[in-house]
Amino acid sequence: MADISVQEPFPISLIANRYLLFDVNIVTYARREHNICGVLIGTIPHLSQQNIFLGIPLELMPEEARLLVEKGHAYIVEDVESHKSGFLEMSREERLAFLQVMDKQGRETALSNKKKAEERSEKALQRKGLAGKAQESSPRVSETAELNTRAYTDADAETSLFDLPSGTASPIFSQNSIALEPYFITPTTSYPPLPIPPTTPTLSLPDVPRTYPLFAHLHSRGYFMTPGLRFGCHYTVYPGDPLRFHSHFLATGADWDEEFNLLDIVGGGRLGTGVKKAYLIGGADTSSKDSRSGGYSDVGDGVRAFSIEWAGL
Amino acid sequence: MAMESPSKALVPAPSALTNLLKSQTPPSSHPAHLHHLALQIQHNLQHQHGWTALRIHTHSPVNHTPLQRPLLSGLPPHRLYTHPDEQAELLKELERRRKAARKSGISADSENVVVPEPEREWVLPTKLNEKWSLGRMAEVFDGVEIAPPSGENNVRDVSEEESGKQGNENKWKQTKRIVLATVDEDSTVVYYIVHDGVVKPRQN
Numbered sequence: 001m002a003d004i005s006v007q008e009p010f011p012i013s014l015i016a017n018r019y020l021l022f023d024v025n026i027v028t029y030a031r032r033e034h035n036i037c038g039v040l041i042g043t044i045p046h047l048s049q050q051n052i053f054l055g056i057p058l059e060l061m062p063e064e065a066r067l068l069v070e071k072g073h074a075y076i077v078e079d080v081e082s083h084k085s086g087f088l089e090m091s092r093e094e095r096l097a098f099l100q101v102m103d104k105q106g107r108e109t110a111l112s113n114k115k116k117a118e119e120r121s122e123k124a125l126q127r128k129g130l131a132g133k134a135q136e137s138s139p140r141v142s143e144t145a146e147l148n149t150r151a152y153t154d155a156d157a158e159t160s161l162f163d164l165p166s167g168t169a170s171p172i173f174s175q176n177s178i179a180l181e182p183y184f185i186t187p188t189t190s191y192p193p194l195p196i197p198p199t200t201p202t203l204s205l206p207d208v209p210r211t212y213p214l215f216a217h218l219h220s221r222g223y224f225m226t227p228g229l230r231f232g233c234h235y236t237v238y239p240g241d242p243l244r245f246h247s248h249f250l251a252t253g254a255d256w257d258e259e260f261n262l263l264d265i266v267g268g269g270r271l272g273t274g275v276k277k278a279y280l281i282g283g284a285d286t287s288s289k290d291s292r293s294g295g296y297s298d299v300g301d302g303v304r305a306f307s308i309e310w311a312g313l
Numbered sequence: 314m315a316m317e318s319p320s321k322a323l324v325p326a327p328s329a330l331t332n333l334l335k336s337q338t339p340p341s342s343h344p345a346h347l348h349h350l351a352l353q354i355q356h357n358l359q360h361q362h363g364w365t366a367l368r369i370h371t372h373s374p375v376n377h378t379p380l381q382r383p384l385l386s387g388l389p390p391h392r393l394y395t396h397p398d399e400q401a402e403l404l405k406e407l408e409r410r411r412k413a414a415r416k417s418g419i420s421a422d423s424e425n426v427v428v429p430e431p432e433r434e435w436v437l438p439t440k441l442n443e444k445w446s447l448g449r450m451a452e453v454f455d456g457v458e459i460a461p462p463s464g465e466n467n468v469r470d471v472s473e474e475e476s477g478k479q480g481n482e483n484k485w486k487q488t489k490r491i492v493l494a495t496v497d498e499d500s501t502v503v504y505y506i507v508h509d510g511v512v513k514p515r516q517n
Binding site: 218239249254256257258259260263265266272273277278280281283285304306307308311313 | 362393394439440441442443444445446447448450451454492493495503504505506507508509510511512513514515516
């Protein structure tokens with residue numbers, strides 16, 4: 001397993017009221033170190049209808065984001081705002097440096113593609129017994145490419161998309177530009193070119209549903225939670241990583257004095273037992289008296305939970 | 314139409330349950346309907362599920378204040394709940410016994426299962442159309458001990474014997490549990506085990 005070092009606190013992007021993680025290292029880290037799974041929502045651009053193979057970004061439940069922020073492992077970044085200000089206020093030097101990096105990438109890609117094409121054609125020629133001809137032509141091409149690379153390095157500024165004071169154009173560049181067109185790279189990440197945005201302490205904690213105390217309670221006991229819609233509950237609770245374990249509980253959160261129908265208990269208990277799980281209902285004890293006397297909560301967060309299974313009678 | 318006129322003669326005899334309810338005078342601590350609910354569940358457990366040593370508790374064994382509603386305690390004919398860890402232990406025990414039997418040359422077909430001793434259970438009688446909350450549930454749990462007290466003054470021999478056996482408590486029973494008995498209007502009763510806390514499910 002690759003060693004991933006992630007610097008804490010890491011940023012969580014807030015975009016359109018969704019909490020997203022875009023860095024695969026952070027996604028792996030949050031899952032391994034903090035038992036936070038989230039849901040991968042990134043699809044494949046040319047197969048956008050499928051939802052079997054999903055990748056980054058990872059969407060976090062508000063509860064997960066809140067928990068990470070509360071524990072000091074992460075912070076929320078208003079991503080739209082930080083993009084706007086980041087790109088508008090970017091200094092000229094930073095911009096040029098980034099453009100040069102993009103150009104370099106474009107040239108390298110063009111070069112490697114060209115090489116591949118040459119290899120292919122050489123192979124094809126060899127198969128037809130015309131290898132001699134290919135050998136004859138190849139050194140010339142690579143020489144040209146090499147020359148080109150040098151030429152572009154000199155002319156970096158000129159190839160940028162942005163208008164720059166002219167006059168730096170080199171004569172070599174104009175001579176050889178026809179031989180190898182650099183590819184235009186579309187940047188796929190914002191960090192870089194933007195620096196990792198700083199902590200904004202003014203941003204309030206993520207809004208969470210009232211089931212949050214139960215979520216935090218279970219999380220503090222080492223459980224993994226995923227959304228529970230598939231089982232008609234708030235969270236599906238796993239005793240370890242969901243890739244390795246079946247879930248143990250179908251958890252539903254409630255306020256301390258919130259009334260529920262017994263039919264919900266019966267239905268949840270029956271469904272849970274049918275899929276080898278227990279139905280779990282819990283919430284934070286908000287009554288004023290210290291009701292932890294005979295209570296279960298040993299973590300000290302005042303949350304009490306009840307596990308329900310079919311009795312088999 | 315025709316069934317109307319001789320109706321008086323054809324009124325069916327009251328059910329056993331009705332007779333039971335009529336014969337009992339509810340205690341002053343709780344409203345009659347709660348007491349009748351407990352009796353109905355007791356009747357069901359006794360006659361449909363073969364429970365013994367059933368008792369109605371009106372006061373908490375913890376602090377002797379009146380309970381939210383009368384609770385029942387009783388002994389099921391078989392162990393009602395086996396913790397998954399205990400189950401694993403029992404299976405290991407069975408394997409050990411089998412090996413020992415094989416070594417000593419006895420064909421051990423008799424030892425197919427290790428049956429755990431039945432345990433007394435708390436029963437919470439409820440009606441399906443009731444509303445409950447976490448607070449009330451917690452109150453019920455706070456009012457009971459881990460193991461229900463076995464019969465008091467009118468002790469039957471069986472229950473005393475059982476209680477003697479259970480003097481050495483089941484070490485797997487670490488949390489309170491209550492059997493939630495829910496009765497519908499058609500008098501169907503369903504039973505669910507409610508644990509006080511996060512207790513992993515059985516692997517049945």
